[in-house]
Amino acid sequence: MVKNVIHLEDVKRYYLVGDFFVKALDGVSLDIERGEFTAIMGPSGSGKSTMMNLIGCLDTATSGNIFIDGENTAGLNETELAYIRNKKVGFVFQQFNLLGKESALRNVETPLLYAGMKPKERKRKAIEALEKVGLSDRMYHRPNELSGGQKQRVAIARAIVSNPAILLADEPTGALDSKTGSQIMQLFEELNAEGRTVVFVTHDRDLGNRCRRQIHIRDGRIEE
């Protein structure tokens, strides 16, 4: 039984590009405990995005085992992976990735919709999450009526609404000015203080330094 919320055992992820294998991750082992605030850092092409995709169950490893909240994801099919993404992982992306035609509220409701929750309860939980990120007065606005910082707050509300085991953020401040970015960072710190596990992918040293733990990746290997 794996206790840690994230547990990677000798994980390899190779891509076939033309006639060559690209070793995006080349034997990575890693443990992240519940409640940790971890930054995964490294230059572009280092494999940090690959690692985040694997932890987020958007991708599957070529070999090795990945345990998310105690569950081994090796050999799971698309439907089972979708279930884990829905229940255990909350994503925050650099480009926000909100559904453009839906209101902030509907965006936040979407993970609950896929979890099969009833409309009334869905709405209640979504409003709760929006209140937590300080956007309860903007819930019926569409993404194109929101500022960058507000968009990212909606995305964070969406990521926490189903109370997942891991909050996975990929350069969440990368598309924001430094002041707004700092505010978003502060929001993550508050969420972490409530006991949420946050994994933060960034190449920004200042932001990385604000995380309690830093993991450096280079050429598909960890150099902690």
Next chain:
Amino acid sequence: MFWENVKLALSAMKSSKMRTALSLLGIVIGVGAVVAILNLGDSASQNITKSLNAGGTDIITIWTQPDERTEDVFTSEFGNTLKNSVEGIDSVLPQMMSSGAIRSNKKSVGAQIMGTESLYFSAQNLSFDKGRAYTLEQNINNKEVVVIGYNIAQELFENENPIGKRVNFILQSGAVKSYEVVGVLAKKEQSYTMSFDNSVFIPFNTFTTKLVNNDVVSSYVVKTNKNYDTIEVSDNLNRFLDTSVGNDSYQSFSPAMITTMANEVTATLSLFLAAIAGISLLVGGIGIMNIMLVSVAERTKEIGIRKALGASPSVIRGQFIVEAVTLTLLGGFLGIIFGSFISLAVTNLAGWTLTLSYKSFIVAVGFSMFVGIFFGWYPAMTASKLDPIEALNYE
């Protein structure tokens, strides 16, 4: 989930109205054509039935085609032979037929001249506009009386009352015979057997003895008993005639028979035309498939986001199939309206009564749903199989 998908589909359709309208057009035309053809088929067949029934469905007419061998057989007595030999016959009325010119008030008109018994009018369900039928007595006594059809009365007498007036028959020999009008028939719907409105009727005996010296009956009007099936009686009658006179000496005709046949023909024809209309539905379906593929490609990023949020492949597939079916169902409903209008226009032009069958609506809705599922399947599969990372990074 299902209603969420319908909502999503509607909002997707709203956001690209022009494209939606154009891709719907194929379905609208296809479904419209199917609905129009099925309804017009029904209307046509009911129209045919109606005009055939105008002659009475319980009547069988046997037209004689006498040759040297059989010309002595077709007498008025032969009618009784038929009645006694075949079950289910109420009466058999022999008729003589000729055509010629009739004159009165210096006006002249061509008419079909029938020599027939007085019972003929009630057997054919004919009613009188003025006067009455000649009597049995007038028939037996070779009286020179005549019943005229509605159109003949109009042509010769216009607004005058023809009863008691005389009309003149001009014979081929040039001789003229003058008969007294005793009745005018009420206007009758055109029947496929004959035009009563353009005929004149004189007693059978008068016809054979005074007008034309010929006693070979030209047709027998057989009225069947209402407890018997006309088609069955007709079959038995034909069998009897085949053995007694041979099948090339007569032709029998019954509206009931023709009605059945005509209905079969229109049903087959409708089915055939509907199949052709189905092809346009197929083309419409390909249009839907095309638009759905475009929609999937355009929304790759959205699909990636939904997958990241936990949408399983079957959920994504469902979303796009529901979208396709919503699209085709909308097309189907518009098609029903379109097809009904076409049916209305055509039946108005043809002077038929329109019958809109709910059957055609069910077929239309069923077809459009089927087209949606069938042609939405492949794009939906494409969407559900997208790689989440590639889809998320799609710009």
